[in-house]
Amino acid sequence: MGTATKKTIQQLVSENSNYFQMAISVDCVIFGFDNNELKVLLIKSDLEEFHNEWSLLGDLVHLSENPDAASYRVLKEKTGLDDVFLEQVHTFGEVDRHPAGRVITIAYYSLIDIKHHKLKLSHNELHWHPVNEIHTMAFDHRKILSTCLEQLQSKVSEHPIVFNLLPEKFSLRELQTLYEAILGTKLDRRNFRKKFLMMNWLTDVNELEQNVTHRPGRLYRFKMRKHLQTTERKNAVAITY
Amino acid sequence: MGTATKKTIQQLVSENSNYFQMAISVDCVIFGFDNNELKVLLIKSDLEEFHNEWSLLGDLVHLSENPDAASYRVLKEKTGLDDVFLEQVHTFGEVDRHPAGRVITIAYYSLIDIKHHKLKLSHNELHWHPVNEIHTMAFDHRKILSTCLEQLQSKVSEHPIVFNLLPEKFSLRELQTLYEAILGTKLDRRNFRKKFLMMNWLTDVNELEQNVTHRPGRLYRFKMRKHLQTTERKNAVAITY
DNA sequence: GCAAAAGTGTTTTGCGTACACCCATGC
DNA sequence: GCATGGGTGTACGCAAAACACTTTTGC
Structure with a gap:
């Protein structure tokens, strides 16, 4: 692939045929939010070598399949969901x-x-695990999880993507708890509320929380739930305090 | 890779042997700064199919080689440089x-x-091209270049990595022009100088520019030239104006 | 002396941050 | 009535942003 004379494709293929012996997989770090905790969906490894370890959801990429499509397929197969937020993070290829x-x-x-x-x-042996309680995993999946969590933390601070983790209607408290769970920090309630309401991302649905043991909070809906999944790059806003 | 019973590795290998038919390559977008322009190092494609197109520097990853090592190898082979700033950006795998x-x-x-x-x-047919003047390239390399440029713009705004593009000694004007070339914006000179001098990243080497047709500027050296390549994540500071 | 860029400070403004009290509901 | 979280406004500090004139050098 680095000589000076032009090659035909046939030459290239035959010269490099011994390189076509690798497999590609996709691994999905599927985050969810429940019980005030950030969780990740894991499966018991189906390999004897890792018989007691948890593993990310993944599969080999088919020969005539795009990697993005493969990751959507994995998600669909394991959760039944399509039309989800999914983003490539990093490729791990240690020998x-x-x-x-x-x-x-x-x-x-x-x-x-x-x-x-x-x-x-x-x-299947599919379970949600609190992210903070996962210490060992099969393969290099622990490292993959860490990298994806860092990416999530970084993205969430600049782009309104957390709505994908929430039900359609949610209270500001839920939203704040979610940010706190992802970022691992405490946020000031008044500043947080002020910021989100000023952003004008939320619609007040004029409903109140049900079944809470205290004064119920107002419920909101995210204005551009679907839209922002593709246009989130434009909305770079820091979520701080 | 998704059934319920445990498998041995041998089973896994034999069941999936037909997947091991792909090749992995690395492609390096090598940026340089010259003549007040951001440039990228390209090579004439060695494929007849793309005989007049420019291509990124890349190679197939060997069967017993890590991808990071492969990209360092490509850089070393094509530029003679080692110990360079190199960062993975994205994986492109369209069928x-x-x-x-x-x-x-x-x-x-x-x-x-x-x-x-x-x-x-x-x-070799290896040349530096102004990033802004590249319109078509071989394979999907145009898209790869765009993605890497976006990544560079984003990183540069938060981490002091641009020093890798400059000679050891440089003037503040060069530094500012470099930022402007990468970000495609004009910056305020006074604010820019103030910011960098306050950051305390620069050492005044007590020398002046040579061979300029106007008042020569002072030259500076970056204090942590080598060190920051690995620790740059800690230094998240926005470069604005 | 003139062109070209170096060098230098102040003011304004907006945003992040810290902070405390009353309100509504369930029990 | 009390416990729990909901809901609200203000003041401060800092860093970003806007902005203009004098100085030094080469020609």
């Missing part, structure tokens, strides 16, 4: 990362409404 | 992106001092 051979994996993270799937969760 | 078969490429960008290599530039 010895997979015991079965040279498998390079492209890591994605996804944000879903944890209440909204429930579907294929019971069968 | 039909390469005419020779399923080749998924991991894109990196690199920042080098354009004056400091010169080495292997003459042979």
Whole structure:
């Protein structure tokens, strides 16, 4: 791939045929928010070598399949959801990362409404785990999780993507708790509320929380729930305090 | 990779052997700064199919080689430089992106001092191109270049990495012109100087520019030239105006 | 002396941040 | 009535932004 004379494709293919021996996988870090905690959807590894370890949801990319499509497929198969927030983060390709051979994996993270799937969760050994309680995982998945969490923290501070983790209607308290769970910090309630209301991203749906043991909060809906998944780059705003 | 019973590695390998038919490449977007312009190092494609198109510097990842090592190897082979700033950006894996078969490429960008290599530039059809003047490229390399440029713009606004593009000693004017070239904006000279001098990242080397047709500016050296390549994440500071 | 860029400070403004009290509801 | 969180406004400090004139050098 680096000589001076022009090659035909046939030459290129035959010269490099021994390189076409790798596999590509996608691994999805699927985040959810429940019980005031950031959680991630994991499956028991199906490899004996990692028999007691948890693993990210992933699969090999088919020979005639795009990586993005493969990650959507994995999500659809495991959660029943399509039309989700999904973003490529990093590619992990250490030579010895997979015991079965040279498998390079492209890591994605996804944000879903944890209440909204429930579907294929019971069968398979599929469970939600609090992100903070995961210490060891199969393969290099612990590192992948860390990288995706950092990416989430960084994105969330500049782009309004957290709405993908919430039900359609939510209170400001839920929204703030979610930010706090992701960022691992405490935020000032008044400043937080002020900021979000001024952003004009929320619509007051004129409903109140139900079944709470205290004064119920107002519920809001995100104005551009679907739209922002693709245009979020334009809305760079720091969420601080 | 998604059934319920445990598998041995041997089972896994044999079941999935048909997936091990892909190749991985790395492509490096090598940025340099010269003549007040941001430039990128390109090579004439060695494929007949793209005989008049420019291509990024890349190569197939060897079967027992890590992707990061492969990108360092490409850089070393083409510029003679090691110890450079190099960062993974994104992986491009569209099914039909390469005419020779399923080749998924991991894109990196690199920042080098354009004056400091010169080495292997003459042979091969290797040339520096102003980033703004590149319109078509071989494969999907135009898209890769755009993605890496966006990444550079974003990083540069928060981390002091631009020093990798400058010679050891430089004037504040050069530094500012570099920021302007990368970001495509004009910056206020007084605010820019103030900011950098207050950051305390620069050492005044007590020398003046040579061979300029006007009052010569003072030269500075970056205090942590080597160090910051690995610790730059800690220094998140917005470069604005 | 003139062109070209170096060098230098002040003022304004907006945003982030800290902070305390009353209100509505469930029990 | 009390516990729990909902809801609200103000004051301060800092950093970004806007802005103009004098100085030094080469020609």
